Amino acid sequence: xxxxxxxxxxxxxxAADPYLSIRDVTKRFDNFTAxxxxxxxxxxxxxxxxxxxxxxxxxxxxxxxxxxDIQTAGTIHQGGKDISLLPVTSRDFGIVFxxxxxxxxxxxxxxxxYGLTSEGRPRAEIQARVKELLALVGLSDQIDKxxxxxxxxxxxxxxxxRALALSPGLLLLDEPLxxxxxxxxxxxxxxxxxxxxxxxxxxxxxxxxxxxALTMSDRIVVMSKGNIEQVGTPGEIxxxxxxxxxxxxxxxxxxVDGTLIDERHVDVKGAKLAFAQPTGFGSGGRVTVCIRPxxxxxxxxxxxxxxxxxxxxxxxxxxxxxxxxxPHAEGTSLxxxxxxxxxxxxxxDIAAGKTIVAQLPPKRLRxxxxxxxxx
Amino acid sequence: xxxxxxxxxxxxxxxxxRDDVIMRAGLxxxxxxxxxxxxxxxGALLKKAFENKAxxxxxxxxxxxxxxxxxxxxxxxxxxFIAVVSTFFSVLLAFLFAYGLxxxxxxxxxxxxxxxxxxxxAPSLLSAISLVYLFGNQGLAKSLLMGASIYGPIGIIxxxxxxxxxxxxxxxxxxxxxxxxxxxxxxxALRANSWRVFWTVTLPGARYGLISAILVVFVLVIxxxxxxxxxxxxxxxxxxxxxKQVIGxxxxxxxxxxxxxxxxxxxxxxxxxxxxxxxQTALLSARAVPYAPKPSPGVxxxxxxxxxxxxxxxxxxxxxxxxxSLATLWPYNLTxxxxxxxxxxxxxGGWLSYRNSLTMAALTAIIGTAVIFSGAYLLExxxxxxxxxxxxxxxxxxxxxxxxxxxxxxxxFFFNNPANPLHGIYGTMAILVLCTIAHFYSVSHxxxxxxxxxxxxxxxxxxxxxxVPFYTTFFRVTLPVSLPAVLDIGMYLFVNALxxxxxxxxxxxxxxxxxxxxxLNMDDAGDTAPAAAMAMMIFFTAALVRILYNVLTQxxxxxxxxxxxx
Numbered sequence: 001x002x003x004x005x006x007x008x009x010x011x012x013x014x015a016a017d018p019y020l021s022i023r024d025v026t027k028r029f030d031n032f033t034a035x036x037x038x039x040x041x042x043x044x045x046x047x048x049x050x051x052x053x054x055x056x057x058x059x060x061x062x063x064x065x066x067x068x069d070i071q072t073a074g075t076i077h078q079g080g081k082d083i084s085l086l087p088v089t090s091r092d093f094g095i096v097f098x099x100x101x102x103x104x105x106x107x108x109x110x111x112x113x114y115g116l117t118s119e120g121r122p123r124a125e126i127q128a129r130v131k132e133l134l135a136l137v138g139l140s141d142q143i144d145k146x147x148x149x150x151x152x153x154x155x156x157x158x159x160x161x162r163a164l165a166l167s168p169g170l171l172l173l174d175e176p177l178x179x180x181x182x183x184x185x186x187x188x189x190x191x192x193x194x195x196x197x198x199x200x201x202x203x204x205x206x207x208x209x210x211x212x213a214l215t216m217s218d219r220i221v222v223m224s225k226g227n228i229e230q231v232g233t234p235g236e237i238x239x240x241x242x243x244x245x246x247x248x249x250x251x252x253x254x255x256v257d258g259t260l261i262d263e264r265h266v267d268v269k270g271a272k273l274a275f276a277q278p279t280g281f282g283s284g285g286r287v288t289v290c291i292r293p294x295x296x297x298x299x300x301x302x303x304x305x306x307x308x309x310x311x312x313x314x315x316x317x318x319x320x321x322x323x324x325x326x327p328h329a330e331g332t333s334l335x336x337x338x339x340x341x342x343x344x345x346x347x348x349d350i351a352a353g354k355t356i357v358a359q360l361p362p363k364r365l366r367x368x369x370x371x372x373x374x375x
Numbered sequence: 376x377x378x379x380x381x382x383x384x385x386x387x388x389x390x391x392x393r394d395d396v397i398m399r400a401g402l403x404x405x406x407x408x409x410x411x412x413x414x415x416x417x418g419a420l421l422k423k424a425f426e427n428k429a430x431x432x433x434x435x436x437x438x439x440x441x442x443x444x445x446x447x448x449x450x451x452x453x454x455x456f457i458a459v460v461s462t463f464f465s466v467l468l469a470f471l472f473a474y475g476l477x478x479x480x481x482x483x484x485x486x487x488x489x490x491x492x493x494x495x496x497a498p499s500l501l502s503a504i505s506l507v508y509l510f511g512n513q514g515l516a517k518s519l520l521m522g523a524s525i526y527g528p529i530g531i532i533x534x535x536x537x538x539x540x541x542x543x544x545x546x547x548x549x550x551x552x553x554x555x556x557x558x559x560x561x562x563x564a565l566r567a568n569s570w571r572v573f574w575t576v577t578l579p580g581a582r583y584g585l586i587s588a589i590l591v592v593f594v595l596v597i598x599x600x601x602x603x604x605x606x607x608x609x610x611x612x613x614x615x616x617x618x619k620q621v622i623g624x625x626x627x628x629x630x631x632x633x634x635x636x637x638x639x640x641x642x643x644x645x646x647x648x649x650x651x652x653x654x655q656t657a658l659l660s661a662r663a664v665p666y667a668p669k670p671s672p673g674v675x676x677x678x679x680x681x682x683x684x685x686x687x688x689x690x691x692x693x694x695x696x697x698x699x700s701l702a703t704l705w706p707y708n709l710t711x712x713x714x715x716x717x718x719x720x721x722x723x724g725g726w727l728s729y730r731n732s733l734t735m736a737a738l739t740a741i742i743g744t745a746v747i748f749s750g751a752y753l754l755e756x757x758x759x760x761x762x763x764x765x766x767x768x769x770x771x772x773x774x775x776x777x778x779x780x781x782x783x784x785x786x787x788f789f790f791n792n793p794a795n796p797l798h799g800i801y802g803t804m805a806i807l808v809l810c811t812i813a814h815f816y817s818v819s820h821x822x823x824x825x826x827x828x829x830x831x832x833x834x835x836x837x838x839x840x841x842x843v844p845f846y847t848t849f850f851r852v853t854l855p856v857s858l859p860a861v862l863d864i865g866m867y868l869f870v871n872a873l874x875x876x877x878x879x880x881x882x883x884x885x886x887x888x889x890x891x892x893x894x895l896n897m898d899d900a901g902d903t904a905p906a907a908a909m910a911m912m913i914f915f916t917a918a919l920v921r922i923l924y925n926v927l928t929q930x931x932x933x934x935x936x937x938x939x940x941x
Contacts, residue, residue: 068836070389087392088839095840101833105855115841166841 019044019202020065020170025074027060027226034060035071036226045200047193049213052223053249058206059174061223065204066172067091079169094163098175100155102147102162108134109143112162119166133161136195153184160192164199171196173205177212189215210250214238222246244368247290254293254336257370260285266367270332273307276362286370293324295364296338298348298356307360309334316345316352323350327358336360389759394845398757405750406763409770411797412813416785417777423631423788437632447616447629451636454612457528458597458640461535465592466585468536469543472685475678477551478577480670482679488548490686493693495541496917498874498891500898501910502537503605505692506530507903508699515695526608534602537692539595540685543588550584551577554666583651590644598637598778601876605898613637614877617780621881627788634781645776693914700908715908722900724888729912732890735807736872743812743819744865748857751823752849756835775817779877786810787881802884810882811872819864826860827853859928866924870917 018041027035035057042048050058063069065076067088075084083091102111109130110117116126134140137157147155156176163171176192177185193216196203207213213220214234222229222237222245230242241247244255258268263278268289281287301308311327314335323340338358340350350356391399427433442448472491476484494502509516510525523529554577562572578585600614607615613633621630701711719725750771754764774782790801800806830853838848854861876891883892890913897906 066836066840067389070387072386085387085390087390087395088836089392089394089842090390091840093840095837097833097837099831099833101831101837103834103852103856105852114838115843118841118843118847162837163840168840 018042019046019079020204021077022061022065023075023077025061025064025071025076027057027064027069028072033226035064037074038226038228040221040228040231042202042204044202047196047203047205047216047218049217049220050204050206050223051208051210051213051220051250052229053208055225056223057226058208058221058223060226062172062174062204062206065170066093066095092168093170093172094166094168095172095174096156096159096163096176098178100147100152100159100179102155102159104147106146107143108139108145108147108150108158111147111158112165114162115166129165133165134158136164137161137191151184152180153188156180156188157191160195164201169202171201171203173203175206175208178207178209185212192216214250220250222249224249241290241366244288244290247366247368252293252337254291256289256334256336258287258289260287268332269334271309271329271334273360273365274362275365275367279367281367281369288368288370290366290368291336291360291364293337293339294322295361296336297359297361298338298340298344298350301359302361306362307365309358309360311356311358313350313352313354313356316350325350325352327356330355392839394839395758398753398845399760399763401749401753402757402760402763402767405746405753406767406770408746409767409813409816412809413770413773413777413782413816416782416789416813417773418785419788419792420631420634420781420785423627424635426628428628437628441629441632446611447633450611450613450616450633453528453610454597454614457531457535457603457612458593460528461532461539461596462589462592464532465536465539465596466543466547466588468685469540469547469588470581470585471678471681472540473544473547473551475682477548478554478666478668479675479678480668481675481682483682487682487686490689491544492541493689493914494538496870496874496921497693497910497914498876498894499534499538499599499601500605500876500891500894500906501696501914502534502692503530503602504699504894504898504903504907504910505695506534506606508695508705508907509691513705524608526606527610530606530608531603531610531612534606535596535599537689538599538602539592540689542595543592546588546591547581547584550581550587554580556664556666559666583654586651587648590648594641594644594778597640598780598877600780600880601895604895614780617784618880621784621787630784631788634784637778638776638781641778641781642776645772696907697911699904700911702904705904715904716912718893718905718909721897721902721905724885724893724896727886728888728893729890729909731804731887732873732913733916735804735811735887735889736869738804738808739811739815739872740865740869742808743815743868744861746812747816747819747864748823748854748861749849751820751827752853755824755827756845771820772817774813774815777814779814779875780880782814783810783878783881786878801882802887804887806882807879807887807889810878811875812868814875814878815868815871819867822860822864822867823857826857830856862924862928866920869920873913873917 020040020042022038022040022042025035025038026033038057038061050061052058060069064071067083067086067090070085075082077083078092103114106114112130112133113126116129121129130143131140134143137160139154139157139161142150142154142158147158150158156179160176173192177188180188189212205212205216214237217234219231219233220237221231224245230237230246232240232242237246237250241250241253247253248255256268258266258273260266260279260281260283261272262283263280264275266273266275266279266287266289273289279287309329309332311329314326314328317324319339322342323345324337325340326335326337328335344350348356424437425432425434427436472487475481476488506525507530508514510520510530511517514525517525520529525533558576558580559572562576567575597612598614600618603610603612603615604618613636617630617633617637620626620633698709699705700715701713702708703710703712703714718729724731750767754767754771757764777785786806789795790797790806792798800809834848834852835845838845838852874891876895879889880892880895883889888896890909894906894909894913897903897909
């Protein structure tokens, strides 16, 4: 099947007057294609995340945008200017790395002032700007300390202030939170997003952490094997993944192989399920049907009670704020992972071995042509 | 490469920034310098080996001549014999000593470690001179040899073991120091006895270090010329043959042939060591738990005695040379005097040699450190430019495979050629400094590279995004952060420039005689006591610099670098 959803979505992202415009960017290392004709437009003031597993090309794309690596083919325009071949020093961006990359022998103040001093601005002006920047990241009282005396989260905020010092048009964040522990990461996530909104600075963040991408971004660019799989808002990406890859990579997902009965119905391992809309794949074709574990409903059924199955509950796994179980649909060979809320379990008295009625809401089902590698 | 790019033949090229241009220009200059002062001299030596006196190419004729001469070709067997035996004893003793330092709780480990490094601070000639005083014709302990003569293989071997011991010890200490405690705990949990733990855990863990030590010592011995020159007597080895052929008989072709023969083991050792180094990096995982020895009275006592004996031997060797240099007329008149330090009334260049050595060592340390460190920086940080970078990387490591004698000989052939525009530096201080920098380039380069690799590679990216030129970041960040490594290189170059004889012995002129060469010449002229005195001057100077270095790194550096503290 030639129809590939990624291409459609990539085309949709070409906006009227984008700030950053990436056209047919390809990057090859010897025989390995790290980026394959990538097209992407980013609007002024947007917070964009490049999300994907390692080796998907997200870092390579960031390095092409910054000029650290040069693409094999394609063009990049920033603010209407062709920057495709410019050296790093001639481009306009600030960058923050996972390693912070703070100069260890310089004080926090000198680190933030590093680019300003080199521009030869007057001392008083530099000092005022440094104070302003450190206030922005909430570290005014740390100005005379050295990086090693600060916590990881504080160091990353200093790196952010330093990157913003020359008021760049573009802020690049390369896995900025990956080196921090979970609690600090969650807090800094909000702080960075707040700061970005206040300054209205166009920002690109590279991350492999879906939670980071979902909570911080205006739009997410999901990448795999050098291609853009999908571009969309966090809500779109999560609720309507454009490919099995996106469905699998973002959030948790059940994948069940089935055969289409007609335009609106599929047989998955003996269970007949209905879709809300025609699939467009015709009948008789092999497909993969997807549903998220938390979309499975066990009471308060809507949609005229379609796709209801009688299921026997498997081992109940207590995860903390909910239970995960793999119920078996009776009379079929269908097993499916379901997340049940604490309330559902308590009110319906659900336990391993008991029988429940579960609904796979038609609107929540996603269907994809069977991937060749799954045959 | 896919059909697409191959077809269009177009690969996008980034515009060069000012930084790129400056860095590439710097690399090109470095490449030219290394070509002139490393590659061409070696090339000149290779060429000379295949030419006759008239400069015509004669193929292998010189080699046939060499092998036809039994007294010359016997040197090969002698050299290999000396090197094998010396390596065995040096590495064995060094292993015992290093084991004591790293794996036992014996007392005095810090002191032992200091004493073991003493031979590094003196020319290899010092040990040979001490041996003459101890076991020579009028030696204090001649009877211990039971009639055997110290002048010959016995003397050479003892002298070489003494001189190479610290080199082996440092390598093995490094190998033994990085043990993973978890392996020992696992072995103990499985009830392996300590002998079995030694053979199955300790020795395999240190095997790369041991092989490395064996290679280093073997090459040091087979190419050393100081010890056999002083105490070898009639026993010929390759290193002394070169000297005799070139200095004695002015037979440059034959000197080149012997030089090439010395190049063979050095190049082999270099290649094997490179392969091993590559494997060794994977040996210790980041999650390893450092091993800390536990007290064990029996083992601790045993190793204390072994280390005490070795340290005593080192101190005796040093002490004998010192007292001999102070005695009015050894062994008849032991009244202390400074008569032997009156160098201006002896052969060998007098105090001028000592002053020359100081100048040469200081220049080598300052210029060498600046060139080597900034060279390593450019090599590490210049983007793209792959061909030139790998060529320079090769040239920077090449001196490691070239014995000093061979390099010095190459310098004669290359620079003493009137057709060479650089002929003018022949016989000046400049050629001594350049040759010494070239001779010790590789180890310093590796030190600098290692230090630079430990610095976050993103510093340059951040600086570039802030539009700060690379040299600003070099001086404000890279250099201060790498200061310990820089001082390390400076000290290494200074001490080695002070003690080396091998390369410079061919290159000095009457106005540029050097202290270490003066030791050789005074000993040659029969002035053994003044030779010992000069050797002691070298030792004291090197020791002083070493102490200064320690004080500097520990107090001043600690204060200047308080950013390192948490």
